[in-house]
Amino acid sequence: MTTRTLFRLDYGSKLEHEINNIVAAFKEKNFDTQHYPQRWLAIKLLESDADIVEHVQAMPNGSQIIAVARQSTDKIKSTLGDEVDMLTADHRYGYINGVVRQALNRPSIDRITLTDRIDDIVTHKWLGLPFFFTIMYIMFRLVIDVSSPFLEWTDSVINGPIAHFFSYLLDLTQMPAWVHSLIINGIVAGVGGVLVFVPGLLILYFFLALLEDSGYMSRAAFVMDRFMRVVGLHGKSFIPMILGFGCAVPAVYATRTIASRRDRILTALLVPLMSCSARLPVYVVFGMAFFGAQAGTVIWAMYALGIVIAMLSGMLFTRTLLKPDSSSAFVLELPPYRQPALKSVLIHMWENTREFVRKAGTVILAASVVMWLLLNLPWGVGNQRDSYFGKVSGAIAPVFAPLGFGNWETGGALVTGFIAKEIVVSTMSQVYLSGEELQTKEPTTFSQELIGIGHGFVQAAINSGKILISIVPGINLVDKEKETENTLLSIALRNHFTPLSAVSMLVFVLLYVPCIATLGAIKHEFGASWAITSAIYQTAVAWIAAFIIYQGGRLLGFG
Amino acid sequence: MPEPTQLSLLQPGQRATIMHIGGAIALRRRFIEMGIVIGETILVERHAPMGDPMEYFIKGYHLALRKEEAAHIQVKLHGDING
16 A cells, blocks of 8 residues: 555545444454455445445345445435435535635636527427427438438349358258258348448438537437427437337337336337338338329328327327326436547447347248248148148138238238338248249359449439438439339338228337337337336327228228 | 526526536436436526427537436526526
C-alpha cells in the first residue's frame, strides 16, 4: 500500500457512525468481504442496494451482516427521516457541486447553443410533429425503395451462383437425389429467402443508428410521448415500435431501454403488429397479382392497419392485463446533438443485423429442414397434397373458409408462415407451381458467375442511387411499370383468390401469430406465458379482422 | 418572494429553486439520480408539441419530464427574471 491517503467522502456524523458500525461488524462476525472494499460494501449495505444484499446473503456469515445493516438503515430513517440512498446522494451532489464551483467557470446559462437552435425547430409546437413524420417517411422510402435493387441482387446471387455451386458440389460427390433436394430446395431456398432481407435491414439499422447517435431519438420520444400515452405507452416505446418495421426480433430486445417492466411487456406485445419487412414480399406478390397500379396503396394500407390495431390493442391491454403502474415515469435526458461517429453507427448496424442473420442461421435452417421433410414424407410421395404437409394443411383449411381462403394450399402456406412470414410466398410458389421447372439452367462457368455477381451489384447500386434521388419531390428517374403482373405465381393466385379474399388474406398475414423467432425473443425477455399470450391474441385478432373484411366486403357486394 | 408551487405549473422561461421532492420512492430515487435535488435551480424551457411532457434545464443539461411527474416537485419561483 502507498502512504497516499485515499479520497474519502464524508457523509456526515450520523451516517459515518453507522458505516463504521457495519465495518466493525465485519470483524466481529468473522465476515470475509472478499474482493469488496470494506467501507464501500458497508455503504452499499446501508443503502439496501438490492444486488449487493443478494450477493452478501450468499457469502459465509452474510445473513448476520445483513441483519446488522438493516438495523442501521432503520435507525437512520427514524432519526434523519429520509431514505439512506437519498441522504448519500445528497452528500455526493453536495461534494460535486463544491468541486465544480471551484474548478469550472460555467458560461452564462442563457447562452444559446446550436443544440438549442435545432431544438427550437424539431421540438417546436407546430413544426415538431411534421418534422418527425418527414424523418420517418424518408426512412421508409430509403428502406423499402432504395434497398429493393439490392434485394433483387441478393436473391439472384443466392438462387443463381450459390445454388449452382452447391448443386455442382453435390453432383461431384455423387450424393443421392434426396440429399440434393434437401440442400437445394430445403436449406438454400429457405435460408436464402430470409437473407434477401439483409440489404433492407442494413439500411434501416444504419438510419436508426444515425438518429440514435445524433441525439434525435430522445427528441422523438419527447415529441411522441403524449401520443404514446393515449395508447398506454411511454415515449421511449417509440424506438422499439419503429424497429418493428424492420424485424420484430431486435425490436423486442430493444425494449430493454425502457425502465418499467410493465411498459416493456406492453411494447413487446405491440411490436409484432408493426408490419415487419418479412411481410412485405407477401403484400408485393398479392398486390402485383390483383391490384396492379393500386398495389402501393394496398401495401400502405397494410402498414396503417397494423399501426391502428396496435393502438387499439394498447388501449385494450392498458385496461385489462397491463394496468399502468407508478414505475413508468418519463424522466429522459435530451443530450446535446453530436455528429455521429461512423464507426459506432456501423457497429450498431452490424450488431442488429447479426441478430437477424443468426435467426436465419438457426431457427429458419431447422424449420426449412422440417418443412422439406413434411413435404416429402411419406417417402416417395408424388403429389404434395398426399404428403404430411398436405394432410395437415387440409385439416386446418376449413378454419379459414369464412375468411375466403379455405383451400389446403393457403392453409399450408400460413402454417409455414409461423416459421417466418415471408415463407408464405415461397410455400405458395412451391405448392402452386410444383412440377413446373422455374427456370432452365444454362451452363455457366465459375468465372462467368463471379462477373455476373459483380455486374449485378454495380447495376443494383446504380438503380438504388436513381431511386434515392427520386425521393426528392419532383424528380423521377425511375419508370415505374406498375401493371398487373403475369408471372406464373400471379396467374395461379388469381385462380384461387378474388381481390376481396386477397385483401382478407393480406390482413390475416399482417396480424396473425408472430413468427417463431419473435415469440422466442418474447419468451426470452418476459417468460413463456407472455409469448403464449402474444400468439393467441394476435391469431384471434387476425381471424376476426379478416372475417370482418371478407364477410363485410361480401355484404357490400365486393368479390 | 412567491409561495412554493408545483414545477408542473411553471411556464417556459420561468426559473425556480427546488424546495421539496415528493412522490413514490422509486420516482424520488430516479429524480435524485438525474440531479433533481433540493436547492438546485431549474429553468423551464418548452412544452412538447402536444403540451406534455416539458423540457427543463438543470445542472447544465436538458431534461424532459411529464407534468404528472413534475407535479411532485415543489419549487420557489425566482423573481421577475424572464428568460
